[in-house]
Amino acid sequence: MGGHRRAAPVDTGVQPRGVNRGTTVASRVSGTEADLPSPVDDLRALAAIHPSSDSPPFELRLHRPLEALSSFVCDELGLLNDRVRRGCVPPRLLFARIEALSRAVPAVSMRELKSASRQDDRRVALVDLAFAERALSVAFSGDQGYRSARDRSDFFAKARELAAIEERHPQLSWGDISNYHPAHDPRSFLDDGPARDQEIFMYRVQGAIERAFKEIVLGWSLRIDSRRWFASMIELLDSVMAAMATLTRVREVGQFYKLDPYLSSNNEVRGHGTGSFSAWTFLVGFALSGDETFRSRLCDPLNRMAFDTDARPYISAVESAEIDTFVQRVSESDPHCRALATAQRKFEGFLRVHHAAIRKHAQLSFSYPAPASPEITNEDSIRASIQAMRERAPYSSEPSRPENSC
Secondary structure (H helix, E strand, O other): OOOOOOOOOOOOOOOOOOOOOOOOOOOOOOOOOOOOOOHHHHHHHHHOOOOOOOOOOOOOOOOOOOOHHHHHHHHOHHHHHHHHHOOOOOHHHHHHHHHHHHHOOOHHHHHHHOOHHHHHHHHHHHHHHHHHHHHHHHHOOOOOOHHHHHHOOHHHHHHHHHHHHHOOOOOOOHHHHHOOOOOOOOOOOOOOOHHHHHHHHHHHHHHHHHHHHHHHHHHHHOOOOOHHHHHHHHHHHHHHHHHHHHHHHHOOOOOHHHHHHHHOOOOOOOOOOOHHHOHHHHHHHHHHHOOHHHHHHHHOHHHHOOOOHHHHHHHHHHHOOOOOOHHHHOOOOOOOHHHHHHHHHHHHHHHHHHHHHHHHHOHHHHHOEOOOOOOOEHHHHHHHHHHHHHHHOOOOOOOOOOOOOO
């Protein structure tokens, strides 16, 4: 965003020019979400700003668990990606730079990142390593020797080591974009300019949406079926739709395709930087409808490795049918019936706004495969989710009903 100006670019050789901000800072921020406003307040603030003209509604604070390597991802990676893309810098120099910075990470820092008390920092470290790996994967696209060299590298050894603790893939995942991405110190694939501002804005909006959905899932799992809670859920869904609509409106058409190579499939593991791997979206959809469309995505073992690991206890509860869906809990005579119907319509509205956003900004991605078995396209997947809300949520298909009925 307009307020996210990085340090002055450094030289594109292996050794940086000058002192990179944050190089000696090993941040100990306690949690990537701890200092953010509530999801509703966050989404409302984001819906009111423009990514290239307004300052972000939060303070910029460094979060660099891998020290110089983290600073490189924050401050230089976008510049080098751009120069590699334009043929000004060979991919091997990008690889060498990342590898040198990885080897410079103090051994004590890596030992500390493995402790249970440092999970938040460990996740941010994995964001940095996953961003670096994805940048290299795109830079070496078509080079058959890249993966072999990567698998022998120091930076990927560190990524695999930390990913094993988190029980996830070491490659870029949706969680690195939206769940673990530090809002106060954003990473990016693109160089300074409107495209980078919009990239960071997208990460912020998606992160706030994920936190809103998390809050809904938590309330659902705790069976907080009060009038106040249903009103809160509707407020969250309203805020989600408003922020997503803002993201669609202010984003410049065509900017997505500068970012798409980094967020599209890596053709290696199922699980990459797209919303197809938002476990919280599927959990909310299942809670509101009970539809198999959402359940099958959640319970697919290949998907699970790519989902936010915080969602796994809820996914297990869905698999074992430990939690009743709202459709099972709320009958047409229930006092919460109208509120549930409203929530179902709001969530369907979110899916429609999401579909419209992709059609406007990333239509090519409609043809990409979705994480489903049997395989279907992203567009068919989104349409199936919308249809599931209409067909399986019995109170959402009619916009109005008689006063004596839900």
